[in-house]
Amino acid sequence: MTVFGRVHMPSLGGATGWLNSDPLGPAELRGHVVLVNFWTLTCINWLRQEPYVRAWAQAYRDDGLIVIGVHTPEFSFEHEIDRVRQATKARAIDYPVALDNDYEVWDAFDNHYWPALYFVDTEGIIRDQHFGEGRYEQSERVIQGLLGVERELVSVEGLGAEAQADWDHLQTPETYLGYERSERFASPGGPAFDEGRAYELPERLRLNHWALAGEWTIGRENVVLDQAGGSIAYRFHARDAHLVLSAGARDPIAFRVLVDGAPPGPSHGVDVDEDGTGVLRDGRLYQLVREPDTVRERTLQITFLEPGAEAYVFTFG
Numbered sequence: 650m651t652v653f654g655r656v657h658m659p660s661l662g663g664a665t666g667w668l669n670s671d672p673l674g675p676a677e678l679r680g681h682v683v684l685v686n687f688w689t690l691t692c693i694n695w696l697r698q699e700p701y702v703r704a705w706a707q708a709y710r711d712d713g714l715i716v717i718g719v720h721t722p723e724f725s726f727e728h729e730i731d732r733v734r735q736a737t738k739a740r741a742i743d744y745p746v747a748l749d750n751d752y753e754v755w756d757a758f759d760n761h762y763w764p765a766l767y768f769v770d771t772e773g774i775i776r777d778q779h780f781g782e783g784r785y786e787q788s789e790r791v792i793q794g795l796l797g798v799e800r801e802l803v804s805v806e807g808l809g810a811e812a813q814a815d816w817d818h819l820q821t822p823e824t825y826l827g828y829e830r831s832e833r834f835a836s837p838g839g840p841a842f843d844e845g846r847a848y849e850l851p852e853r854l855r856l857n858h859w860a861l862a863g864e865w866t867i868g869r870e871n872v873v874l875d876q877a878g879g880s881i882a883y884r885f886h887a888r889d890a891h892l893v894l895s896a897g898a899r900d901p902i903a904f905r906v907l908v909d910g911a912p913p914g915p916s917h918g919v920d921v922d923e924d925g926t927g928v929l930r931d932g933r934l935y936q937l938v939r940e941p942d943t944v945r946e947r948t949l950q951i952t953f954l955e956p957g958a959e960a961y962v963f964t965f966g
Contacts, residue, residue: 655774656774656775657773657774657775658678658683658685658767658769658773658774658775659754659757659758660674660754660757661673661674661717661719661747661754661757662674662753663749663751663753663754663756663757664719664747664748664749664753664754665748665749665750665751666730666747666748666750667745667746667747667748668730668733668734668737668745668746668748669737669742669743669744669745669746670744670745670746672747673715673717673745673747675773678715678769678773679771679773680713680771681713681714681715681771682709682712682713682714682715682768682769682770682771682792682795682796683714683715683716683717683768683769683773684702684705684706684714684715684716684717684766684767684768684769684792685717685719685758685766685767685769686698686702686716686717686718686719686764686765686766687719687721687755687758687760687762687763687764687765688718688719688720688721688763688764689720689721689722689723689724689727689763690720690722690727690732690733690736690933690934691723691724691727691893691932691933691934691961691962692723692763692764692934693810693823693891693934693964693966694763694764694781694782695763695764696740696810696811696934697782697807697810697811697812697813697814697966698764698782699740699742699764699807699811700805700806700807700811701785701788701789701803701805702716702718702766703740703741703742703744704803704804704805705788705789705792705803706743706744708803709792709793709796709798712796712798713771713796714792714796715744715745716744716745717744717745717746717747718737718742718744718745718746718747719746719747719749719754719755720733720746720747720748720749721749721750721752721754721755721760721763722749722750723763724870724871724893724895724932724961725870726895726897726932726959727932728750729932730748732931732932732933733746733748735931736933761780762780762781764780764781764782765778765779765780766778766779766780766788768788768791768792768795769795770795771795776791776795777791782813782814785805786802789802789803790802809919809936810889810891810919810934810936812889812966813966814888814889814965814966815887815888815889815944815966818886818887818888818944819886819887819888819965819966820856820857820886820887821856821857821885821886821887821965822857822965823962823963823964823965824857824859824883824962824963824964825870825961825962826859826867826871826872826881826960826961826962826963827867827868827869827870827871827872827961828840828842828867828868828869829869829870831867833857833858833859834858834859834860835851835854835855835858835859835860836848836849836850836851836860836861836862837849837851840867841867842867842868843866843867843868843869844866845864845865845866845875846864846865846866847863847864848860848861848862848863848864848865849862850862850880850882854882854883854884854948855884856884856885856886856946857884857885857886858883858884859881859882859883859884859963860881860882861879861880861881861882862879862880862881862882863875863876863878863879863880864876864879865879870961871895871959871960871961872959872960873897873957873958873959873960874953874956874957874958874959875956876956877953877954877955877956878952878953878954879952879953879956879958880950880951880952880953881950881951881960882948882949882950882951883948883949883950883963884946884947884948884949885946885947885948885949885963885965886944886945886946886947887940887944887965887966888939888940888944888965888966889918889936889938889939889940889965889966890918890936890937890938890949890963890965891918891934891935891936891937891963891964891965891966892934892935892937892951892960892961892962892963892964893933893934893935893960893961893962893964894929894932894933894934894935894958894959894960894961895929895931895932895933895958895959895961896929896930896931896932896957896958896959897957897959899955899957900955901928901929901930902928902929902953902954902955902957902958903926903927903928903929903953903954903955904926904927904928904929904951904952904953904954904958905925905926905927905951905952905954906918906921906925906926906927906937906938906949906950906951906952907925907949907950907952908925908938908947908948908949908950909947909948910948910950912924912925913925913937913938915941915942916938916939916940916941916947917937917938917939918935918936918937918938918939919936919939920935920936920937921935921936921937921938929953929958932959934964937949937951
């Protein structure tokens with residue numbers, strides 16, 4: 650267990666709302682071991698960690714553990730309470746969630762990462778912390794040590810987007826599409842910022858590069874389709890390919906995914922069928938590809954049949 654000195658858990662008073670609980674403060678938490686988990690609903694790293702946090706919340710609740718999720722949004726649409734509420738329901742999160750739309754809790758903890766875990770003892774002292782995925786066995790042992798219990802660790806298996814990454818074959822990094830953090834854009838002529846224009850795919854996409862086809866507007870945090878039939882293509886090497894999407898205020902938007910120019914068949918992700926058909930309804934992370942066999946370099950192309958689709962970031966696993 651990391652030695653921190655006596656650093657007290659900061660206040661949660663800056664939360665803009667709560668789900669699954671009334672507001673929790675020192676009086677409600679006194680005498681409990683507390684695990685604080687910073688998350689945002691589109692983060693693939695949090696999605697792959699969440700099965701463990703959920704299992705710990707259930708396994709150690711009767712021992713005195715209180716898990717508190719702090720939802721601090723990365724993208725604009727993640728500020729919407731209904732989207733966070735939908736995400737907690739989809740992930741079967743029944744522990745308290747503090748909504749941190751103004752980043753006041755984030756700043757109080759001086760936090761910089763999604764996901765982040767802070768382990769707090771019964772006196773309100775932060776005794777350990779961990780950023781990112783992994784270290785699950787050690788984290789659970791920290792919880793047990795703070796609770797004063799010792800028993801077999803919980804068994805966890807993530808499914809769908811929650812499944813652990815195939816780290817041995819992952820050669821493609823997270824890639825943001827909005828110009829604030831965009832990299833490796835390959836459409837001929839380069840990007841135009843904050844204005845609509847027509848784009849084309851290059852004759853050949855290099856590994857870890859992406860391109861647009863059709864009428865798009867490239868904004869600070871996303872790309873937005875202006876006319877039906879536009880596409881995004883990405884050349885990647887990973888088992889899984891995900892894309893954070895939102896339909897904005899529009900009705901659901903149908904899309905089609907091709908892998909190496911053909912329907913994905915058995916390589917389809919959980920949000921796409923074997924023919925490559927999917928529907929963009931909710932603002933969230935969509936799993937487009939999951940390779941069941943040999944992981945190799947492939948080209949993903951997603952085409953939207955209606956305008957208004959907003960695309961934010963590709964992530965891989």
